[in-house]
Amino acid sequence: GAGVSQSPRYKVAKRGQDVALRCDPISGHVSLFWYQQALGQGPEFLTYFQNEAQLDKSGLPSDRFFAERPEGSVSTLKIQRTQQEDSAVYLCASSPGSARLHFGNGTRLTVT
Amino acid sequence: DQQVKQNSPSLSVQEGRISILNCDYTNSMFDYFLWYKKYPAEGPTFLISISSIKDKNEDGRFTVFLNKSAKHLSLHIVPSQPGDSAVYFCAATTSGTYKYIFGTGTRLKVLA
Numbered sequence: 775g776a777g778v779s780q781s782p783r784y785k786v787a788k789r790g791q792d793v794a795l796r797c798d799p800i801s802g803h804v805s806l807f808w809y810q811q812a813l814g815q816g817p818e819f820l821t822y823f824q825n826e827a828q829l830d831k832s833g834l835p836s837d838r839f840f841a842e843r844p845e846g847s848v849s850t851l852k853i854q855r856t857q858q859e860d861s862a863v864y865l866c867a868s869s870p871g872s873a874r875l876h877f878g879n880g881t882r883l884t885v886t
Numbered sequence: 887d888q889q890v891k892q893n894s895p896s897l898s899v900q901e902g903r904i905s906i907l908n909c910d911y912t913n914s915m916f917d918y919f920l921w922y923k924k925y926p927a928e929g930p931t932f933l934i935s936i937s938s939i940k941d942k943n944e945d946g947r948f949t950v951f952l953n954k955s956a957k958h959l960s961l962h963i964v965p966s967q968p969g970d971s972a973v974y975f976c977a978a979t980t981s982g983t984y985k986y987i988f989g990t991g992t993r994l995k996v997l998a
Contacts, residue, residue: 778929815990816988873981877931879927
């Protein structure tokens, strides 16, 4: 079956621009996560959804970051007024509720 | 404060030999551990996991060992194959929660 799909794969933004990153989870997966992976680091938790409810957004670095999952399936991570330190790979993962996360291939964001 | 540590950023092993990747954790509340494998430009994929009620879990060429008293786990790959060349991430969580803490990864290179 289809895995977790993320788009775009690559995004270059000028400092100050807004960006929107999309995640299509595996169908039927209740849980959805966003992670940020900086170069040479492991994935770091950003936020967690259970269906449409955002249960934890403690990992979002600032109020410029916003995530939504309005119908409990597709999710969007929005970053407003991008800064150079936002450059990273943004990974989306979904889970049917078990411990195992299924990751997408990520969106590589470069802020110039 | 890094709760999950992978102190070896890289490891090279000859094809056919054993690869041993190590991971240490500091949070005694962690009771479920996972290893993920990541190829370039792809998302991490689940490899193997272990619950704290066990000290060993085996799946084909992959075995994970858990030493709770030392707060240490290791992944053994025997025999190593060139296709195993990837970055390996250790992750930890507490059952009933959803937060996975990842290490910084170890890049394994299996030489043919």
